[in-house]
Amino acid sequence: MMKGLKKWRLFSILAALTVFLSACGKEQLSTLTPAGEVGKEQLDLMILSTGIMVLVIVVVIAIYAIAIVKFRRSKVGENHMPKQVEGSHTLEIIWTIIPIILLLILAVPTVVSTYNLADVKGMTAKDQEGNAKNLTVNVTAKLYWWEFEYPDLGVVTSQELVVPTGEKVYFNIKASDVKHSFWVPAIGGKLDANTDNLNTFYLTFDEKSEGLEDGVFYGKCAELCGPSHALMDFKVKSMDRDSFNTWVDSMKATGEETASAEGATASQGQELFEASCMSCHAVSGAGSGGGIAPNLTTFGDRNRVAGFLPHDEENIKAWINDPQYFKPGNKMPQPETINNGKKFTDEELSALAEYLLGLSVEK
Template identity: 65%
Template sequence: MMKGLKKWRLFSLLAVMTVFLSACGEEYISTLKPAGAVGKEQFNLLLFSITIMALVVIVVSVLYLYAFMKARRSKLGDDYMPKQVEGSHTLEVIWTVIPIVLLLILAVPTLIGTYKFADVKAMEEVDEEGNKTALTVNVTAKLYWWEFEYPEQGIITAQELVVPTGEKVYFNLKAADVKHSFWIPAVGGKMDTNVENMNKFYLEFDEESEGLKDGVFYGKCAELCGPSHALMDFKVKAVDRAEFDQWVAAMQSTEGATASADSTDLGEQTFANSCLMCHAVSGVGAAGAMGPNLTAFGDRNRVAGVLEHSKESLEEWVADPESIKPGNLMTGKYGELSDEEISAVADYIMSLSVEQ
């Protein structure tokens, strides 16, 4: 009876593992299906390392089984004494040199890749007019959201990063409060964002995200940063260069946009009185706002990075953000809004869009 139960336990464990591992092949978030040059090189290095380690395991296992079968007691008897090789210089050289060689084989491509991915000199290159030729994005990680500033284009957004395909995109990474970590699993390895210093690296996006689930790549915070760390997501929309330029122009055209407290629209009026001090509705401005820039909120695919992009989800967030992301800075600020005001401000925010 117990033997049968153990088998069912094993079956249940394998079934649960299958459910969890079924997401490993999703292109929008899987490191096993890289969608960029950096991710592909890192994936190839991972396969190379696994091959070397598997080879070591196989060789050691074969030697162990060979010794086990050849020197078993039933074959050689109780009194058999094998040849003693203690102090053998030949064997000591072999088991010292081989690990060193294997470590070098692993270390050389790893170091080459590390220095290659850290080469950001192109960030400072300029054309004849003095304009930088590389696209640079300043990323600021905050509890529990992401701010993306495009300094050369003079625009700023949040929670959804928009990038062109087929070229290197350089990132300046920093944190506004505690340590976070910027990670787009399907495109490249993570990089920490620190309060004290700025980290820099680049990624390449080979594929447009339109055909993926939700039309975006998923980004994550990969450093435990607080009670809502698991909910600190962002999305990446990868488009061709022409569409990216159109998006930049649309964001730039919002310069000076604001909400009026004198508006006859209840949603805009409520936003101006209760939200505008923390949230901008213009894509042109300075970084460092208290809350995410909402200029293109209507074009996003998530509310607060994790909820379905709908008016109902937005109303839920505005009414009680603490229940969704514990510890976020909006907590406790909107308890005085009526249901009518929450509904109206949700309509207003959902209407903020730059895409045609």
């Protein structure tokens, strides 16, 4: 009976592990399916280090098993004393030299890779006309959202990083409030965003994101930064250079003006937005960063509300009506604060949602 129970326990554990591991390997968010040069190099280092660790474990287990089998009491008797090796210079040399060799095998490629990935000289490279040769993005992490500014292009956006494929993209990483960490698992990297210094590195995006399950790669904050840390996501859209240039032109075309709304309900939403939300949110992709709230120019092109909710009218309304319920600690005010002490009515929420869904540069 007990043997049967033990078998079922083992089966349950294996089943649970199968469910747990079923999420591994998704192209849009897994380090095990890298889609960029940096991610592939980091995966190679992970495989190397894992291989060394497995080798050490196998050797230790093998020695342990041999000792148990060879010197078991039933075989050698009660009074057998194995040969003592204390003070053996040969053994001491062996177990000193082997770890040194293993550490060198691991350390040399790791150090070389670290220095290569930290090479950001291309960030300041200029062509003959004085224009930047490579794309640079200023990333600012905030509670609990991300701002992406393209200083050489005069474009700024939030929550969705848009990049060209097949070239190095350089990043300046910083935080505006507390420490965060910028990470796109499928692309590589993971670099701290600090409030007191600027960190720089580069990534390459080898594949277009449009063929992925959600049409984007997923980015994360990898540093515990507050009660809504787990919900501090961003998305990455990678596209060919021509499509990226078109996107930049569309962002610039929004100018410094408020986006216009089509339809009576959307017009009502625009009026409410300008009265209650415009002091914090921008609806133009042209300009520079530094906003106190996410830029909403491309809100209609996103696939998530607040970074994690499904992108539909009901979730937009729920988010506006009570942002603290969904993301505790975020800096978006409750509706009473910006609407003369009152909650928005359902009609007003619907109008705001329709207006926001109409903010697009891709449709």
